[in-house]
Amino acid sequence: MADRLIYRGNKILNRVVLSIVLFIYCAACAQADGAPIAQRRPRYELGRAPSAAEIAALDIDVNPAGAGLPEGQGTTATGATTYALKCAACHGPSGEGIDKSPRLIGTVPPPGFAFASDASAPKTIGNYWPFATTLYDYIHRAMPITAPGSLTSDETYGLVAFLLERNGIVPATMVIDAKSLQRVVMPARRYFVRDNRLGSPTFR
Amino acid sequence: MTNPEHDQRKLTRRDLLHSAGVAAGVVIAAPVTNLLAQAVAPKTSATVAIPVDASRVPGLPSGTLGERSPFEKPALAPLGITTGATNTPHQNLRGTITPADLHFQRHHNGIALLDPVKYSLMIHGLVDRPLVFTLDDLKRFPAETHTYFIECAGNGRAAYRAPKPEMTPQDVDGLTSNCEWTGVLVSTLLREAGVKPAATWVLAEGGDAALLSRSIPIAKMLGDAMIAYAQNGEAVRAANGYPARLLLPGYEGNMSIKWLRRLKLIDQPNMSRDETSKYTDPLPDGTSRQFSFVMDAKSIITSPAAPERLSSPGWRPITGIAWTGRGRITGVDVSVDGGATWAAAELLGAALPHAHTRFQHMWQWNGKPAMLMSRARDETGYVQPSVAEYRRVRGPGTDYHFNAIRSWRVAADGAVTFNG
Known part of the structure; x- marks a missing residue:
């Protein structure tokens, strides 16, 4: 009886051990043969290391924490001058937008951020842009559209100050620079949420 | 050596003599009545003489690029866009x-x-x-x-x-x-x-x-x-x-x-x-x-569709494309009665992941008004929504990532128009 129990116990143990061995073996096989070819390739050691100057020349992006914001500063006053000279022709003297050049200024978000129900509600810096640093990043890289990349950092800071002030987000006296810009909280920030569809069969 | 006589992408005097004498046919982009007028015109026209019987006259010489048939003129639209x-x-x-x-x-x-x-x-x-x-x-x-x-x-x-x-x-x-x-x-x-x-x-x-x-x-x-x-x-x-x-x-x-x-x-x-x-x-x-990166399943009928006009009742395929950012298309349903009933269409070839998949559904048009729709399904179980559902879930003001079902109206005279 006792022998039988031991025998039975051994049998179960053997099966467990066999299963574990098989599992490890299969896992090893999968790694060796089942892994995508790309994961089994070596490094090819192509390309070259860029110099610090080469990286700096292209590394122009600015993030929400303010990383990448350069030296320089601007105010609503300097921005208004630049705006009139370099922006108003397309976006209108009051930032009202003309044709494909979007409206930039609109002070009050619609009640309850009602853009989903109101197709005509214009999305502006004042009511729809969630991060102030995006203004610097975008204006400096892409505007004005006929001479992109031509604005100095002072001009860009001035435009950012002007657009934030006209949208009622910062006071006219505020100097916008790397430090002050990263502290500006945009009115629309709290409305943005991450994608919640994530492959569900349900339409969202 | 370039022989202008052989540059048949343009209408030449010899082409026209051929077409007039041997096999007077069609001149693309030029009314037939203008044939003789063009025969003596300077060789600047981009039109091509089309013989009645292409087996009775030598064809065009090879060119540096394979041109589309002069009968086919697909084009992108609109033109002149720099920020659109x-x-x-x-x-x-x-x-x-x-x-x-x-x-x-x-x-x-x-x-x-x-x-x-x-x-x-x-x-x-x-x-x-x-x-x-x-x-x-x-x-x-x-x-x-x-x-x-x-x-x-x-x-x-x-x-x-x-x-x-x-x-x-x-x-x-x-x-x-x-x-x-x-x-x-x-x-x-x-x-x-x-x-x-x-x-x-x-x-x-x-x-x-x-x-x-x-x-x-x-x-x-x-x-x-x-x-x-x-x-x-x-x-x-x-x-x-x-x-x-x-x-x-x-x-x-x-x-x-x-x-x-x-x-x-x-x-x-x-x-x-x-x-x-x-x-x-x-x-x-x-x-x-934000970050709604993946494009949901979608489809569109490409024929019959505007500006087509159905020439006569009878059989024809309802054909179009379906695609999904979530992998493979597993099926497309087609309706000819505005969504009252649906039939599973045939998928042509293998449905590749993240690729357009062509579908067809053979349809015998009875000459009466019809409303054509297509509805894509993908491997996650997702079904393309109706416009009403799209509007309810996303709101009437939201239109990026639009993927609702489209419909095409077929009139009794065969005219096909977009119905939203």
């Missing part, structure tokens, strides 16, 4: 591959012209070894070839916002195209550079006048993301990102950065303009959905 989009003429296409010169174009400050010799791609940021690759370097890595659609996140919004009966499949959904792309996996390049554990996103930037930039989750970049230098077997077309572009299968087209010049590994999304104030979806609960 031009659409693929789906009503002219029958398979799944979009000819490269008919791939839709969306540029934010014109088509950049880059010299392939001077081209370089920099990878830097949170990597062990910042690297610069030439185009030749990219081509020395193992290549991958895949057929993928690219769809603009704004595809379909204009036709949803302001439907017009005369809208064609090109007008309605021309901002999706499907090509075979060849290039190197981003993951291959990232292994060369060595990804630091803190890197969770990658900023991709183009070398165009918009320096278009988007943040992409590192998982996508270590997955099926590729840098394509060939399109349908030849170098990527200028408007599609020559000499090399990013390609993110299934993701909104804006993220597949063209004229790619830089990848920067970062620890948080950059919150660039096109991932914040653009391409985000306000929802009825008063939020705005």
Whole structure:
């Protein structure tokens, strides 16, 4: 009886051990043969290391924490001058937008951020842009559209100050620079949420 | 030696003598009554004489490029766009591959012209070894070839916002195209550079006048993301990102950065303009959905569709394309009665992941008014929503990532019009 129990116990143990061995073996096989070819390739050691100057020349992006914001500063006053000279022709003297050049200024978000129900509600810096640093990043890289990349950092800071002030987000006296810009909280920030569809069969 | 007599892409005196004397036929783009007038006109016309019997006269000599038949004139529309989009003429296409010169174009400050010799791609940021690759370097890595659609996140919004009966499949959904792309996996390049554990996103930037930039989750970049230098077997077309572009299968087209010049590994999304104030979806609960990268399942009937007119009752295929950013299309249902009843259509060929799949449903038109619809299903179980459901869930003000069912009205006289 006792022998039988031991025998039975051994049998179960053997099966467990066999299963574990098989599992490890299969896992090893999968790694060796089942892994995508790309994961089994070596490094090819192509390309070259860029110099610090080469990286700096292209590394122009600015993030929400303010990383990448350069030296320089601007105010609503300097921005208004630049705006009139370099922006108003397309976006209108009051930032009202003309044709494909979007409206930039609109002070009050619609009640309850009602853009989903109101197709005509214009999305502006004042009511729809969630991060102030995006203004610097975008204006400096892409505007004005006929001479992109031509604005100095002072001009860009001035435009950012002007657009934030006209949208009622910062006071006219505020100097916008790397430090002050990263502290500006945009009115629309709290409305943005991450994608919640994530492959569900349900339409969202 | 060039013999002008043989330059038959243009109408020549000899061509006309042939066509007049031997086999007077049709002159494309010129009324027959003008034949003799053109016979003595200077050889500047781009028209071509079409013989009545092409087996009785020698054909055209070979040219430097394979021209389309003079009867076929598919074209992108509209023209002259520098900060907008031009659409693929789906009503002219029958398979799944979009000819490269008919791939839709969306540029934010014109088509950049880059010299392939001077081209370089920099990878830097949170990597062990910042690297610069030439185009030749990219081509020395193992290549991958895949057929993928690219769809603009704004595809379909204009036709949803302001439907017009005369809208064609090109007008309605021309901002999706499907090509075979060849290039190197981003993951291959990232292994060369060595990804630091803190890197969770990658900023991709183009070398165009918009320096278009988007943040992409590192998982996508270590997955099926590729840098394509060939399109349908030849170098990527200028408007599609020559000499090399990013390609993110299934993701909104804006993220597949063209004229790619830089990848920067970062620890948080950059919150660039096109991932914040653009391409985000306000929802009825008063939020705005951000980073909705994957394009949901969608389909459109490309025939019968405006401006077609059915010549007579009887059998014909209802055909179109379906696609999903979530993998493979598993089925397309077709309705001829405005959605009251549905029948499963046939899928032509293998349904490839993240690619246009062509469907057809043989239909015997009885000569009475009909309403044609198509409804795509994908491997996640997702079913393309109705316009009413789309409007209810997303809200009437939201139109990026539009993917609701389209309908085409067939009148008793055979006229086909877009019905929203």
